[in-house]
Amino acid sequence: MPSLTPTVLDTERLQLRWLDENDVAAHFAVFSDPQVTRYWSREPWTDVAQAAEAIAATLAAYADGSGLRLGIVLRASGELIGNASLHHFFEQNRRCELGYAIGSRHWGHGYAGEALRALLGHAFRELDLNRIEADVDPANLASTRVLEKLGFRKEGYMPERWIVHGRPADTVNYGLLKRYWTEQGA
Numbered sequence: 001m002p003s004l005t006p007t008v009l010d011t012e013r014l015q016l017r018w019l020d021e022n023d024v025a026a027h028f029a030v031f032s033d034p035q036v037t038r039y040w041s042r043e044p045w046t047d048v049a050q051a052a053e054a055i056a057a058t059l060a061a062y063a064d065g066s067g068l069r070l071g072i073v074l075r076a077s078g079e080l081i082g083n084a085s086l087h088h089f090f091e092q093n094r095r096c097e098l099g100y101a102i103g104s105r106h107w108g109h110g111y112a113g114e115a116l117r118a119l120l121g122h123a124f125r126e127l128d129l130n131r132i133e134a135d136v137d138p139a140n141l142a143s144t145r146v147l148e149k150l151g152f153r154k155e156g157y158m159p160e161r162w163i164v165h166g167r168p169a170d171t172v173n174y175g176l177l178k179r180y181w182t183e184q185g186a
Ligand SMILES: CC(C)(COP(=O)(O)OP(=O)(O)OC[C@H]1O[C@@H](n2cnc3c(N)ncnc32)[C@H](O)[C@@H]1OP(=O)(O)O)[C@@H](O)C(=O)NCCC(=O)NCCS
Pocket: 035, 036, 037, 039, 100, 101, 102, 103, 106, 107, 108, 109, 110, 111, 112, 113, 114, 135, 136, 137, 140, 141, 142, 143, 145, 146
């Protein structure tokens, strides 16, 4: 697992930064929205204490190097609109998994792509990762589009991998290698 230090990544419109206790309400707003959790195997949060627990787990993961979840902030307003994470690090194999969510009010402005481009650059350069994995419900077209625009390649298909809101849901496995990233000049 990498040794993590406070991270700030600036893009044209966004800042990605470590989360802290002051972000509980905004973090709750993202994950209490059923549109955001539509393809997830968890129900939307109903209690702000769930957001507080998640932030505490995020802080613990910074400390032990097991996960890097960054808040995504609009630079113009300072509003926290979502988050993106690198987790399940396998240090010897220099790989991890990617997760992300943007509050539904802010969908369709290119924020996910912009934020993830910065995070992936950080992952390959500063964290020296070689491979990043993502899995996505094939019905989640926005997420699929985001991954493919970033250069992720479809590598596999796992039927009924998850139970999502009571129904089995398939997964498409995606992977992005450092050399794909370098080849596309990112
Ligand atoms: C996936 C998600 C992060 C995308 O956030 P976003 O900021 O709206 O993404 P972007 O604007 O960067 O890009 C979305 C792309 O998907 C496209 N898209 C959106 N809805 C679509 C749909 N129903 N069908 C096809 N394409 C779609 C957009 O047109 C855009 O592509 P473009 O840049 O070529 O126009 C957001 O929808 C979200 O948070 N969803 C809930 C959480 C989630 O599913 N996370 C991923 C789990 S794998």
